[in-house]
Amino acid sequence: MIIRSSDQIPRVTLMKRFPLPTNFGVSSESRIKLGKKWSAPAGAKRVKTFEIYRYDPDSGRNPYIDTFEVDLDDCGPMVLDALIWIKNRVDATLTFRRSCREGVCGSCAMNIDGTNWLACTRFISDTGMPASIYPLANMRIVKDLVPDLTHVFAQYEMIEPWLHFKTPEPEKERRQSAEERSQLDGYYECILCFCCTSGCPSHWWNGDRFLGPAALLQAWRWLADSRDEATGERLDNLEDPFRLYRCHTILNCTRTCPKGLNPGRAIAEIKKKVIERRS
């Protein structure tokens, strides 16, 4: 079927997973074991099952999958509501990041039913039975659904996400026409939830050196800014077999962006700009 926007749930699923063993190529400390089952409270009529990735750094145990039964009549409509319901009613040690609960902050990004999305903007009714909840893919895990984002933020810092000037400070602000400002539309809205970077197979295999879609979309946001005066240096910094060119246009990034942005196009624009300055 044709997917028109990234929030669309496929109606038909041929494969929920790639046909690989669960712990295929996984190092010993990352192997996932089976956890326990927490049953729904007695008398619950509409029960939904959630399989949730757990990891407790203090236990010395491997990560494991716990199964929770949620009473939907007692719970809000979003996946984040279900997580909060579990934390309040069942297991207070369930750990996850959340803040705005309306898709603005990007804290609750996680892997829901196999794709990265914000828990606060994914309806429970759009998830499978059972719904599977994992932390963002391919991240070092601090606890349960909380990934360590140090590395991806370091990659974001590498693209120097601020305006660079060479001309002297003007007396008032640096002005921008409405047309110049519109060049940033579709890029400035990024909330740095890292759903795209975490969903990028190229970043899975080469994440140590490939900057990933989130950082590269941001790189284009500063390249596209009419006020920025460091285009050449920015392109020098990016023109590298790994930092930029490990993007193989897989486009999992554009498919998964919870804000409907297009990291794939941003990266293509950077590649075009690198070529244009050669001629």
Next chain:
Amino acid sequence: MSGSNIERSRPQSPNIQIYRPQLTSVLSIANRITGVVSSIAAIGLVAWLVAAATGPNAYAAVQSVLASTFGQIVLFGATFAFFLHFCGGIRHVAWDAGYGFELRAIYASGWAVVAVSVVLTVATWIVALFMAG
């Protein structure tokens, strides 16, 4: 110090083991696999030409392998791999030129690549089997 959480490194969350296969990622890996298959098929093509240049006996031997059921299945697969890689390559050229990045276009072009590859493969075999004698 065994079992100490300070010594223990943080686990890596699963990636390909849990990430849902989508048209984007499936066609990307298919493009790579069909590229490898096409390269191997090119070696086969060279072997066929070398056999033809060597003489009638060598040519007859290679022909008998290709005409066998197994040989025909391999040839059919190689034809499809070639066309999928060919059409996928055109899709990538469009992206490199900056076109077709809307999600709707990504999916439409992806399914078009699959459909056109199937049609071209079948058409090639109809021509080969029934028209070329």
